[in-house]
Amino acid sequence: MKSNPIRLTGTSYAVLALFDQCGGEATSYDLKQALDSSIQNFWPVPHTTAYEEPARLAKAGYLTARQEEGGRRKRVYALTEAGREALREWAADPSASAPQLKEEAVLKVFAGGDPGPLLAARIAWHRGKLEEFGEYLDAVRGVEGMEGQERALRVGTGYHQKMIELLESLAAEVERAEV
Amino acid sequence: MKSNPIRLTGTSYAVLALFDQCGGEATSYDLKQALDSSIQNFWPVPHTTAYEEPARLAKAGYLTARQEEGGRRKRVYALTEAGREALREWAADPSASAPQLKEEAVLKVFAGGDPGPLLAARIAWHRGKLEEFGEYLDAVRGVEGMEGQERALRVGTGYHQKMIELLESLAAEVERAEV
DNA sequence: TGTTCACCGTTCGTCCCGTACTATACGACT
């Protein structure tokens, strides 16, 4: 089945995991939605990934593709046993690549930008995310089959809170140094 | 001078900023060192960037290149006025692209991996980083011309501490759910 | 029946990134 062997990246497994959580079957659009509302906070990917990666995975036999005939000829992908197995194996391995944070606002501060506006904007942004998550969480809380999403959202919430704390202490430190 | 116009990315500015902090002149290797000991925590880049990006920037007129003749024909780059100006302009703009965290351990937990070992390993990793930074900080504290590095290290320290807190609360939550 | 707008899907070029590799310097040991 692996007509075209490929290298599986973290993103590949992220996609496989989302299929798994969707019951093994989904369209790229479903995937895109799931991406935005669950893993964006610890594994961000651009939306094109939701279209490109399943195609890659299907070529290698980890998914099957079935094209619908309707107007928007959607493609429905489904996990194969190979896909499920690859995912399980990867998740069972307790090693993981080093975490990475990319924070342009902090980079700008480092580069000499005025910390005040930069950090304030960023803090506001995180606050907005928290609010957004509150709504998502309300929609998802207790719903059958949404436990994965819910947990992901709680992780996200914690992440944004910690970032706010970090940025605030950074802002305070900078301000102290100014004076 | 911009014989070959290029798009400046966050990484481009990171490199320019490091040149600036090095007094405007440095070799790729100097850059690589600076990369590892300062911005890795909020703007990680692979070491090849320290060789590739200056070449790109030089082609577009933001740096000048001067090749040494010695055994390791090092290339010494220096900021041009255009480079300095581009950096200043970028840093002065208070907007910044959304921050991104990539955390494979959390992704694995999301995908069904056993949280215990995954989170424990990650927490230990962050603790190691904290220790490492303690040493760096001792070496740099109060040294003339190292204020940039020092601040970057303090940001890094805060980041790792917050991540430890986040992962610990996540681990606690998961454990509670298990029981 | 047209216009508008939100939704859905894809293409493409460039940047990024990790792996693997080469080369130079230098001290240690014999």
Added chain:
DNA sequence: AGTCGTATAGTACGGGACGAACGGTGAACA
């Protein structure tokens, strides 16, 4: 002096990741 081991310095390259830009689809409303 030779050669070995290791840290230091630099490069090549293939393919994944990214984002801008665009094109199609369908329902609402006039």
